[in-house]
Structure formats: structure tokens, C-alpha cells
Amino acid sequence: MQHEGINMAVSDHTNGGLASRAGGLPPEEIIFGRSPAMTSIRQKVQKVLATDVPILIQGENGTGKGLLAQYIHFHSAMSSGAFVKVNCAAIPGALLESELFGYQKGSFTDAHTSKPGYVEMAHRGTLFLDEIADLDLSLQAKVLQLLQDGHFSRIGDKQERQAETRIICATNRDLQTEIEAGRFRRDLFYRINVISINLPGLRERREDIALLANYFLEHLNKRFERDMPTFSEENIESLSSREWRGNIRELENVVARYAILGSLDTLEPEAPRRSSAAPFRVALDGTIPLKRIAKQAIREMEGNLILNALRENKWNRRKAALALNISYRALIYKIREAGLSPKNSRKAPQAKVPRDKAEGLE
Ligand SMILES: Nc1ncnc2c1ncn2[C@@H]1O[C@H](COP(=O)(O)OP(=O)(O)OP(=O)(O)O)[C@@H](O)[C@H]1O
Ligand SMILES: [Mg+2]
Incomplete structure (x- = not known):
């Protein structure tokens, strides 16, 4: 059974493999834009693609953490394996353990057959632990061991197994605060944080707003079979002056409303922050x-x-x-x-x- 907190994409060699999967992502110029903040992230990312070291991606909601994790996987040395996304906040602890590490037949009442976990499925691929701050302390210990030597066991199994997998973690919480509050292991933090990437909020990369807005509009025009003209200078000015608490996801939603409603009303300077920050509820996996x-x-x-x-x-x-x-x-x-x-x-x-x-x- 696949839980809603888990998503998996296995590269398909028969179908162009990497190219076809990576082709689902926005082009590189869009992902990284032109702002200095994103240019330096792009350079950092280029350097880690050939390695398999753990990466920690931090940033506010909607800044593109999930998207960047996918980009890294599909352009990395691990791209021939699977990209397995696990949303640690969406799955209760006990279930998460068996989903992550798998189990042996008979290890608990419902274990009628043995089952590999997502760690095994991400062998030679990427395991993306999203919302890592929500991982409970007992599982943090197991993930720590996995990071230390690649070893893990299925629940109820004496045999120790080994997985070679790149681990990418993401969070929008401040892990230092979590550590100080005793909710996150400091040793795990050091392990996952070999390379850390802090994605800027959209308001810190305003130079990229026009590029992103026009990209979304083009994409949505096709999707909704609309023909809305590209944004005027005035529209862009209005978009650029917003606060964008919901970051790129909020921008995507605003452009979607514009493409569907065909009206500029939604581009007027924002009303109260609370309603504009998240005009639509977003699915657990971050999709729009x-x-x-x-x-x-x-x-x-x-x-x-x-x-x-x-x-x-x-x-x-x-x-x-x-x-x-x-x-x-x-x-x-x-x-x-x-x-x-x-x-x-x-x-x-x-x-x-x-x-x-x-x-x-x-
Ligand atoms: N650089 C980008 N270029 C184009 N689209 C982007 C970019 N970054 C994010 N997006 C789009 O914005 C939306 C939010 O991105 P994503 O889900 O990766 O953010 P997130 O940081 O993981 O958010 P959350 O913290 O809520 O999980 C997605 O629809 C994604 O496709
Ligand atoms: Mg996300």
C-alpha cells in the first residue's frame, strides 16, 4: 500500500529515462532565475551533483524545496535509481517506521508477507525526507544509523541490510530551535547538514518574479487552453511589490487565477495578508x-x-x-x-x- 505521504518515481530506461523525468521540471533558467541569491545556489548545486553527500534544503513554505530536491536527483549521479519522497509530517510514527524500513513476515499482526521499505527502494537513488523536523526521536536514531554507515534492518528482521542512497532532507522549521527544545538530535542535524541550501523567499528575489510569472502564464495558458497575453509592465510592477508570504506557490496560484478568470482584479495589490498568503489549500505533496x-x-x-x-x-x-x-x-x-x-x-x-x-x- 502506498501512503499519501510517500511518492516514488523510478527512472525509466526504456523511455528516455532521466531526460523524460527531468523534462517534467521547469527549465533550469526558470528554476534558478537571475537573482544573486539563486545564482549562488545554482553554483553550489552544480558542485554536489556528482557526489552522493546528504543535502539539507531549508526555506519557507512554497520556496521550491521539493522541486529543488527533484532537480538534484534527476541531474545527479543517482538519477538512474528511484526518487523516493517521504513526507515525515504526513505519516504517523509507527507506520512511518515500517514504511521506511520495511518489515519481515510475522513481525506484527498484519505483516502477512515481507515488505521492503522506501529506504531499500531508494537504493542507488535518492531518498527525500520532506518535513524532517517532524520525524520523531526514535526514528531519528534509525535514520542517523542509516546516514552513518548505510545500515538498517527491516522490522522483525535480524539481518542487517545496506543501502547506498543519497539523502536529501527538507524543512521550513529552524532546526537549531528544534535541537534546543530537545525535539531534534544534534548529531542527526550534523549528518544531514553536510551541504545546506537555504532557499530565499520570493521577496528576496524580486528580480525573478517577472520570469516566473510569465513562465507560469505560458504553462497555464496551454493547460487551460487559454490565450492570455503576457503580463504588462504594470502587472509586473504590481506583482513585484507584493510581500509573497506563500512564495512561489502563491505566485503560481495568483497566475492561475488570472489565467482562468481572465481578469486583472486578482493582480491588484494584495488585500489583508492572511487571505492572500494561501488563497488555496495545497496538497500534502506540495502540488498545486x-x-x-x-x-x-x-x-x-x-x-x-x-x-x-x-x-x-x-x-x-x-x-x-x-x-x-x-x-x-x-x-x-x-x-x-x-x-x-x-x-x-x-x-x-x-x-x-x-x-x-x-x-x-x-
Ligand atoms: N524555481 C521554481 N521554478 C518554477 N516553479 C517553481 C520553482 N520553485 C517552486 N516552484 C513551484 O512552486 C510550487 C511550490 O514548490 P515546492 O512544493 O517545491 O515548495 P516547498 O518549498 O517544498 O513548499 P512546502 O514547504 O510548502 O512543502 C510548486 O508548484 C513548484 O512547482
Ligand atoms: Mg515541499
């Missing part, structure tokens, strides 16, 4: 939930249309329903769902849709 964004965008457009019809008909709901060519009942339902009323009709309609309801729509 485009389906959900599309649904939300449609709901938003629908809300605006309804609002216009209501205003034009002076809030006479029967007339508005006629104008919209929907039943009176359907209109009442939609008005309630969008939280529209003459008093609050100046607010964005989607703000009233409860989040759980919005998510259930997928």
Missing part, C-alpha cells in the same frame, strides 16, 4: 491543486454574475432568476451558498463559502 482552483474560480465567476443580476433587478430574486435563466429555487440556494445579501454584496462572494464545503466539491 489546479482542479480545485478551477472550481473555485468558476464559483467566483458565478457569484459575480449572480450579484450583477441581482443588482440590475434591484434585488428582485424572481426577476434575477429569469435573467439568469435558472429556477427561483436554484437562485435562492446559490445566494445562500455564496453568502450574498444586499448588505454584504460588496464583499467577494466566495469568501462566504465554507472551506470544507469548497474542498468537498472536487
